[in-house]
Amino acid sequence: MRYDVTTGPIDARELEAVVTHPGAGAICTFSGTVRDNARGQSVTHLDYEAYAEMAVPQMRKIGDEIKQRWPAARVAMAHRTGKLEIGEVSVVVSVSCPHRHEAFEACRWGIDRLKESVPIWKKEHAADGTFWIEGEETKPAIG
Amino acid sequence: MRYDVTTGPIDARELEAVVTHPGAGAICTFSGTVRDNARGQSVTHLDYEAYAEMAVPQMRKIGDEIKQRWPAARVAMAHRTGKLEIGEVSVVVSVSCPHRHEAFEACRWGIDRLKESVPIWKKEHAADGTFWIEGEETKPAIG
Amino acid sequence: MAFMAVAIAVRVRFFARLRELAGNETEALQVPPGSRLEDVYETLRGKHAALPLRESVRAALNQEFADWSTVVQDGDEVAFVPPVSGGL
Amino acid sequence: MAFMAVAIAVRVRFFARLRELAGNETEALQVPPGSRLEDVYETLRGKHAALPLRESVRAALNQEFADWSTVVQDGDEVAFVPPVSGGL
Numbered sequence: 001m002r003y004d005v006t007t008g009p010i011d012a013r014e015l016e017a018v019v020t021h022p023g024a025g026a027i028c029t030f031s032g033t034v035r036d037n038a039r040g041q042s043v044t045h046l047d048y049e050a051y052a053e054m055a056v057p058q059m060r061k062i063g064d065e066i067k068q069r070w071p072a073a074r075v076a077m078a079h080r081t082g083k084l085e086i087g088e089v090s091v092v093v094s095v096s097c098p099h100r101h102e103a104f105e106a107c108r109w110g111i112d113r114l115k116e117s118v119p120i121w122k123k124e125h126a127a128d129g130t131f132w133i134e135g136e137e138t139k140p141a142i143g
Numbered sequence: 144m145r146y147d148v149t150t151g152p153i154d155a156r157e158l159e160a161v162v163t164h165p166g167a168g169a170i171c172t173f174s175g176t177v178r179d180n181a182r183g184q185s186v187t188h189l190d191y192e193a194y195a196e197m198a199v200p201q202m203r204k205i206g207d208e209i210k211q212r213w214p215a216a217r218v219a220m221a222h223r224t225g226k227l228e229i230g231e232v233s234v235v236v237s238v239s240c241p242h243r244h245e246a247f248e249a250c251r252w253g254i255d256r257l258k259e260s261v262p263i264w265k266k267e268h269a270a271d272g273t274f275w276i277e278g279e280e281t282k283p284a285i286g
Numbered sequence: 287m288a289f290m291a292v293a294i295a296v297r298v299r300f301f302a303r304l305r306e307l308a309g310n311e312t313e314a315l316q317v318p319p320g321s322r323l324e325d326v327y328e329t330l331r332g333k334h335a336a337l338p339l340r341e342s343v344r345a346a347l348n349q350e351f352a353d354w355s356t357v358v359q360d361g362d363e364v365a366f367v368p369p370v371s372g373g374l
Numbered sequence: 375m376a377f378m379a380v381a382i383a384v385r386v387r388f389f390a391r392l393r394e395l396a397g398n399e400t401e402a403l404q405v406p407p408g409s410r411l412e413d414v415y416e417t418l419r420g421k422h423a424a425l426p427l428r429e430s431v432r433a434a435l436n437q438e439f440a441d442w443s444t445v446v447q448d449g450d451e452v453a454f455v456p457p458v459s460g461g462l
Contacts (some may be wrong), residue, residue: 012155012156012159012172013155013156016155016174020176020230021230022178022179022229022230023178023179023180024176024178025175025176025177025178025374026173026174026175026176026374027173027174027175027176028171028172028173028250029155029171029172029173029174030169030170030171030172030243030246030247031159031169031170031172032168032169032170032243032461032462033163033167033168033169033170033239033462034168034462035165035166035167035168035241035462036165036166037166048460049389049390049393050460051387051389051434051437051453051455053437054434054437054438054453055460057437057438079460079461086165087163087164087165090460090461090462091460091461091462096176098178100173100175100251100254100373100374101251103173104173104247104250104251107171107247108243108244108247111243111461114460114461115458115459115460115461116458117439117458118458118460119389119434119453119455119458119460120458120459120460120461121389121390121391121455121456121458121459121460122459122460123390132390132391132394132456132459133459134390134391134430134456134457134459135457135458135459136457137457139391141391141394142391142394142395168462169462175373175374176374177374178374191372192301192302192305193372194299194301194346194349194365194367196349197346197349197350197365198372200349200350222372222373233372233373233374234372234373234374243461243462254373257372257373258370258371258372258373259370260351260370261370261372262301262346262365262367262370262372263370263371263372263373264301264302264303264367264368264370264371264372265371265372266302275302275303275306275368275371276371277302277303277342277368277369277371278369278370278371279369280369282303284303284306285303285306285307
């Protein structure tokens with residue numbers, strides 16, 4: 001298992017190397033990338049800020065929950081912070097399981113939970129200004 | 144889009160590089176790996192055989208179907224043939240979409256369809272003999 | 287001068303367990319004009335007794351899955367394949 | 375000799391938009407013994423008028439999300455955070 005908050009690029013293959021093993025038949029890897037648009041506006045870049053001392057334990061908790069639901073699963077997650085350009089990878093969740101459908105379900109559950117419970121925030125630099133994204137809401141940034 | 148049948152190792156990152164673009168926010172990549180067991184027996188290695196001239200067009204057809212169902216999706220698929228050792232990657236399906244749930248759904252749909260309609264066959268070398276896998280059935284091999 | 291073909295030539299391919307049972311990967315075959323895929327397969331079963339009943343086999347014509355009732359044409363590539371098992 | 379604390383010290387952390395609104399990332403704060411997270415936050419709102427109402431904020435105590443009614447202890451790390459938006 002591996003849970004990282006990092007300022008450098010994320011190598012999804014490294015996470016897959018952590019989860020793969022001779023009993024796994026299926027690896028599902030989700031990567032989130034920076035889109036060039038949001039709310040109908042063009043986006044120039046993002047900043048991600050993390051409460052890293054809490055984010056890593058929260059990721060570990062999600063990994064433990066996945067292993068309770070899918071006992072054969074192995075999990076790795078990484079989230080990047082700092083300035084990210086369009087197309088760069090912000091988050092990777094990789095899950096291995098013996099069979100494919102459980103790998104998809106466990107990986108999807110992992111990224112869904114991460115978006116709910118891991119203390120990381122997105123600041124969007126867009127054509128119409130700079131905004132903090134708070135859950136479903138968009139709020140003008142000050143700094 | 145990219146559809147390969149290849150005797151060499153598959154690099155999932157190359158497929159992801161094909162599907163990623165500035166409008167994509169989500170990439171789901173499925174990798175199938177060779178498990179060390181099947182039917183309660185230990186497996187030593189596999190051979191995959193393909194009707195390559197037909198397999199690549201069938202993959203392209205699946206990619207086209209994905210784009211009909213999820214118009215913003217981009218798709219890449221590769222399947223390896225020949226002898227594969229335990230833990231090696233036999234198949235990769237990578238799909239990008241603007242949002243994550245459609246990326247998961249489209250990728251899963253892709254590997255499900257590949258397993259139904261792409262003319263590739265698995266020969267399993269196991270502790271109890273050598274078998275061709277035919278859909279859900281296991282049949283002793285001759286050669 | 288009109289010319290009536292008495293046979294058409296198809297190229298037959300076998301894969302996986304069918305290849306092993308036929309003992310051949312590729313085979314040139316002459317069949318009467320109007321032959322359907324099922325006729326081609328039954329002709330081959332006459333030559334290769336180990337080939338299984340059609341129920342467990344799929345036919346492909348020129349690299350597309352095809353119904354057994356499809357009529358073959360001169361120069362076609364015909365393949366007979368077991369249920370697929372690629373993926374993982 | 376018995377000693378009755380008149381104040382306990384907590385370390386406060388703000389993140390994202392709350393950090394910008396507070397004008398501070400980290401802050402040392404003294405509060406009366408028995409103070410709950412909601413009391414800590416209201417004390418801070420007294421100092422930083424721009425901080426939003428509690429409804430749009432979550433509290434964490436020692437790196438775990440916590441109820442607003444949780445009583446803080448001397449030496450605790452308290453964090454106030456907006457709804458999260460990591461991922462993609």
